Amino acid sequence: MNNPLLTVENxxxxxxxxxxxxxxRIGKVRAVDGVSFDIKNCEIFGLIGExxxxxxxxxxxxxxxxxxxxxxxxxxxxDVTKSTKENLRFFKKEVQMVFQDPKSSLNPRRSIKxxxxxxxxxxxxxxxxxxxxxxxxxxxQMVELSPNYMYKYPSALSGGQRQRVAxxxxxxxxxxxxxxxxxxxxLDVSVQAKIIHLLQGLQREFHLSYLFISHDLSLVRTIARxxxxxxxxxxxxxxxxxxxxxxxxxxxxxxxxxxxPVISKEEQEAKPMKQSRGGEIPSPVNPPNGxxxxxxxxxxxxxxxxxxxxxxxxxxxHFVRCHHVSFNMPSVKQ
Amino acid sequence: xxxxxxxxxxxNSEFTTTQWMxxxxxxxxAWYRFRRNSISITGGSMVLLVILLAILAPYVxxxxxxxxxxxxxxxxxxxxxxxxxxxxxxxxxxxxxxxIFGYRISLMLAVIVLGISxxxxxxLGLTAGYFGGRIETIIMRTTDVFxxxxxxxxxxxxxxxxxxxxxxxxxxxxxxxxxxxxxxxHGITRSIKTEEFVQASWVIGDSHFRIIFKDxxxxxxxxxxxxxxxxxxxxxxxxxxxxxxxxxTQPPKSDLGTMISYGAQYLPTKWWTTVFPSFAILxxxxxxxxxxxxxxxxxDVETEGI
Amino acid sequence: xxNKYILEIRDLHxxxxxxxxxxxxxxGISLYIAKGERVGLAGETGCGKTVTMKTVMGMLKIPPAIxxxxxxxxNGRDILKMSPKELLQIKGTEISVIFQDPMNALNPVFTVxxxxxxxxxxxxxxxxxxxxxxxxxxxxxxxxxxxxxILPDPERIANSYPLELSGxxxxxxxxxxxxxxxxxxxxADEPGxxxxxxxxxxxxxxxxxxxxVKGISILIxxxxxxxxxxxxxxxxxxxxxxxxxxxxxxxxxxxxKHPYSQGLLSSVPRLTGGEIAEGIPGTVPDYITAPSGCRxxxxxxxxxxxxxxKEPPLTMLESDHYVACYLYAKQGGQNE
Numbered sequence: 001m002n003n004p005l006l007t008v009e010n011x012x013x014x015x016x017x018x019x020x021x022x023x024x025r026i027g028k029v030r031a032v033d034g035v036s037f038d039i040k041n042c043e044i045f046g047l048i049g050e051x052x053x054x055x056x057x058x059x060x061x062x063x064x065x066x067x068x069x070x071x072x073x074x075x076x077x078x079d080v081t082k083s084t085k086e087n088l089r090f091f092k093k094e095v096q097m098v099f100q101d102p103k104s105s106l107n108p109r110r111s112i113k114x115x116x117x118x119x120x121x122x123x124x125x126x127x128x129x130x131x132x133x134x135x136x137x138x139x140x141q142m143v144e145l146s147p148n149y150m151y152k153y154p155s156a157l158s159g160g161q162r163q164r165v166a167x168x169x170x171x172x173x174x175x176x177x178x179x180x181x182x183x184x185x186x187l188d189v190s191v192q193a194k195i196i197h198l199l200q201g202l203q204r205e206f207h208l209s210y211l212f213i214s215h216d217l218s219l220v221r222t223i224a225r226x227x228x229x230x231x232x233x234x235x236x237x238x239x240x241x242x243x244x245x246x247x248x249x250x251x252x253x254x255x256x257x258x259x260x261p262v263i264s265k266e267e268q269e270a271k272p273m274k275q276s277r278g279g280e281i282p283s284p285v286n287p288p289n290g291x292x293x294x295x296x297x298x299x300x301x302x303x304x305x306x307x308x309x310x311x312x313x314x315x316x317x318h319f320v321r322c323h324h325v326s327f328n329m330p331s332v333k334q
Numbered sequence: 335x336x337x338x339x340x341x342x343x344x345x346n347s348e349f350t351t352t353q354w355m356x357x358x359x360x361x362x363x364a365w366y367r368f369r370r371n372s373i374s375i376t377g378g379s380m381v382l383l384v385i386l387l388a389i390l391a392p393y394v395x396x397x398x399x400x401x402x403x404x405x406x407x408x409x410x411x412x413x414x415x416x417x418x419x420x421x422x423x424x425x426x427x428x429x430x431x432x433x434i435f436g437y438r439i440s441l442m443l444a445v446i447v448l449g450i451s452x453x454x455x456x457x458l459g460l461t462a463g464y465f466g467g468r469i470e471t472i473i474m475r476t477t478d479v480f481x482x483x484x485x486x487x488x489x490x491x492x493x494x495x496x497x498x499x500x501x502x503x504x505x506x507x508x509x510x511x512x513x514x515x516x517x518x519x520h521g522i523t524r525s526i527k528t529e530e531f532v533q534a535s536w537v538i539g540d541s542h543f544r545i546i547f548k549d550x551x552x553x554x555x556x557x558x559x560x561x562x563x564x565x566x567x568x569x570x571x572x573x574x575x576x577x578x579x580x581x582x583t584q585p586p587k588s589d590l591g592t593m594i595s596y597g598a599q600y601l602p603t604k605w606w607t608t609v610f611p612s613f614a615i616l617x618x619x620x621x622x623x624x625x626x627x628x629x630x631x632x633x634d635v636e637t638e639g640i
Numbered sequence: 641x642x643n644k645y646i647l648e649i650r651d652l653h654x655x656x657x658x659x660x661x662x663x664x665x666x667x668g669i670s671l672y673i674a675k676g677e678r679v680g681l682a683g684e685t686g687c688g689k690t691v692t693m694k695t696v697m698g699m700l701k702i703p704p705a706i707x708x709x710x711x712x713x714x715n716g717r718d719i720l721k722m723s724p725k726e727l728l729q730i731k732g733t734e735i736s737v738i739f740q741d742p743m744n745a746l747n748p749v750f751t752v753x754x755x756x757x758x759x760x761x762x763x764x765x766x767x768x769x770x771x772x773x774x775x776x777x778x779x780x781x782x783x784x785x786x787x788x789x790i791l792p793d794p795e796r797i798a799n800s801y802p803l804e805l806s807g808x809x810x811x812x813x814x815x816x817x818x819x820x821x822x823x824x825x826x827x828a829d830e831p832g833x834x835x836x837x838x839x840x841x842x843x844x845x846x847x848x849x850x851x852x853v854k855g856i857s858i859l860i861x862x863x864x865x866x867x868x869x870x871x872x873x874x875x876x877x878x879x880x881x882x883x884x885x886x887x888x889x890x891x892x893x894x895x896x897k898h899p900y901s902q903g904l905l906s907s908v909p910r911l912t913g914g915e916i917a918e919g920i921p922g923t924v925p926d927y928i929t930a931p932s933g934c935r936x937x938x939x940x941x942x943x944x945x946x947x948x949x950k951e952p953p954l955t956m957l958e959s960d961h962y963v964a965c966y967l968y969a970k971q972g973g974q975n976e
Binding site for chain 3: 158160189190191192193194197215216221245256261263264267278281
């Protein structure tokens with residue numbers, strides 16, 4: 001099956017800024033400003049970026065926590081941006097999400113059993129209470145927790161254990177695609193390693209696809225097959241992960257990779273040269289004109305501040321949004 | 335793989351607890367925090383004492399028949415003595431008995447008023463906070479209007495407009511009291527709504543109803559419990575105030591406020607007719623306030639876990 | 641001894657009284673920081689590094705905390721024996737902290753300038769030789785400090801509220817506030833973790849440069865090993881309330897000896913890709929019923945019978961490289 005599982009076409013999400021007694025709109029936060037990519041079956045797709053890049057918003061809009069302002073999302077051939085009831089029910093069984101902060105993604109007042117029962121009850125997966133308990137026990141074992149944990153409350157669990165419960169919750173409906181929004185950022189590195197291995201194991205066993213959102217570049221390098229780089233609401237580079245890290249083309253990607261604190265000399269030497277002039281990340285309320293990176297870019301030209309570059313496939317499978325790169329490297333004809 | 339087995343086996347051996355043991359642990363911890371706090375113990379004991387006395391009133395009071403229609407003018411205005419601990423009132427009824435029966439009325443008042451206003455306020459608050467938009471505006475602006483009216487004055491107005499009875503007084507207070515709970519729950523709901531576990535429930539596909547009652551309401555419970563406990567004092571005070579002004583219970587029923595009202599004319603000579611009912615109210619309200627404070631200390635920590 | 645070390649922690653024990661009993665969080669650690677040295681304290685959640693930091697800062701609430709024994713010498717004086725008044729004298733002046741989250745460390749209802757003013761004035765009041773510094777002089781001092789952290793337009797920053805500044809700028813302000821009173825020791829709690837990677841790189845660079853120039857010692861407390869590698873000269877690896885290994889940073893990262901350090905370093909994802917190790921089996925110990933002997937032994941792949949019986953002593957491998965592990969102990973243990 002070469003058809004992609006998920007296709008995102010020009011996704012846009014703006015948040016209005018309202019002030020005053022009558023809630024007048026005085027502007028909008030351009031969280032996601034035209035993002036397109038696709039994810040194949042059984043693929044782990046990485047999405048990296050810093051704060052304000054919109055990567056979390058992309059994830060949350062995909063699972064319909066937010067309604068998209070524009071653009072289209074195709075899942076298994078269906079247009080899911082049309083929010084019919086039929087569509088939504090189908091979608092929620094197929095697409096799930098694991099959130100970043102294990103402290104806040106589980107309701108502190110509900111036992112683990114109650115939290116895990118929710119998807120089973122809503123989607124009528126089990127016949128009765130005893131059946132549910134059995135399934136919950138299975139889910140917990142799948143994430144390497146003892147079934148006895150179901151009677152506990154989140155406050156009795158460590159961060160890593162809570163995150164396992166969150167993963168179990170996502171798996172309860174037997175989805176085919178999971179959005180993981182910084183699933184290990186709040187965890188210690190040794191716990192993170194275990195969770196990553198768990199996620200990889202589950203992906204292989206259940207043939208899942210992941211959208212893995214993270215700001216930890218080394219982590220994404222380890223597990224994603226293809227990766228996209230976001231900055232201020234747009235994607236600026238997409239490539240197979242290895243190519244992205246060994247020969248990054250976009251100046252922002254190079255800057256990003258060069259800034260990662262590493263622990264070995266080999267990694268330090270493998271870093272590209274940064275191509276930025278320092279400075280702060282602008283706010284998504286007022287993004288710069290043209291290419292959003294131009295105020296910080298060492299290659300910036302006049303054209304960069306006037307015209308947003310198109311995203312162009314310069315090598316097979318490697319897409320870049322940059323005037324200078326497209327100028328130096330002609331696009332690949334399909 | 336060997337490590338995986340090692341992990342699973344270590345995990346299984348650590349936790350052979352069952353649901354019952356987890357529950358026992360939770361209760362044990364709560365009780366530990368509760369009894370560490372002398373305030374809550376004091377308040378709790380006071381409240382418990384009053385409730386027991388009120389429930390067992392006919393059995394613990396020396397002259398239960400004095401609570402209703404009874405006259406014994408020969409024994410009127412007896413000073414506190416061994417046979418009448420609080421003395422007698424102007425008709426000769428034993429004050430101690432009447433105070434205990436008066437507790438019955440006060441507590442009943444609180445139960446009915448809060449029993450109506452709290453659920454009403456909570457449901458409106460949850461609805462307004464969760465759905466937002468126009469629903470929220472309608473509910474909250476209405477709440478604002480009601481909050482602008484002082485409860486006692488409103489109750490007075492309603493009672494004075496119709497023939498005053500204790501039932502009307504309770505309804506009057508309830509008709510305003512829901513607003514405080516509505517506002518409280520609305521605020522909490524709005525902040526909980528943005529939490530990730532609510533978003534997670536959306537992603538699962540929970541209906542709004544389920545999310546409100548299973549996700550949001552449990553997080554409001556501690557605030558509601560504390561506020562309700564502290565409210566009891568206020569409600570009783572207002573009820574007593576209404577009775578004091580003659581708008582509540584009518585004689586021969588004994589209500590603490592009415593007793594104070596009748597006894598006030600005989601101050602300072604026949605002081606016991608006023609002082610004991612007043613202390614009775616003070617004792618009850620103080621008990622509930624201390625209990626409420628203690629509960630708040632205990633419940634606030636609960637979410638963090640120890 | 642003497643004044644060679646700016647900070648000297650000797651056999652510190654810190655326990656807490658809780659519902660279940662006594663939680664022996666820190667059960668004997670020793671740590672030394674020389675003048676002008678950059679030292680890292682690395683460990684994961686629950687290892688006790690935050691408690692250590694609070695003890696050094698004098699921020700522990702004494703009940704429920706108990707310090708049964710141990711000494712903490714700051715410039716030769718034992719902090720644990722100081723009265724609250726003496727402690728107040730050294731906080732902010734001899735020892736300074738940069739807290740983790742720049743969002744929360746600044747008070748949102750006061751401008752940066754007003755908060756800065758408090759910091760400087762508070763220090764001045766304690767040293768009578770300062771006398772009454774006029775507002776003017778304090779302001780000059782503040783602007784100079786802000787310039788040092790490379791903040792453009794310090795005047796405008798001083799008049800801004802924290803919410804008007806970006807995360808990176810707030811962090812720079814915090815650094816400036818920490819350094820303005822010329823402390824001898826700076827403690828940085830998870831520096832840059834709340835910031836983006838590109839901004840974090842700038843901040844760490846700035847911090848290391850400034851402390852080098854001023855000759856200040858710095859203690860960096862973090863779980864991020866990359867940060868440790870890029871900013872410190874020597875590192876202590878902490879686990880279960882004890883020091884497992886300590887060595888110069890480059891030496892330890894190239895060749896970790898303790899099984900915990902090895903497990904930790906192999907779990908870090910590499911920028912050059914490749915599989916990461918499977919992590920370390922098991923979970924952080926319970927401090928109330930702590931494991932006997934070596935606190936890491938239940939999770940250690942190399943555990944020997946003696947590990948459960950007696951705590952391993954800190955063995956010296958080379959100069960300045962110490963490991964607390966029976967794999968390397970020359971006496972009192974068996975070597976495979």
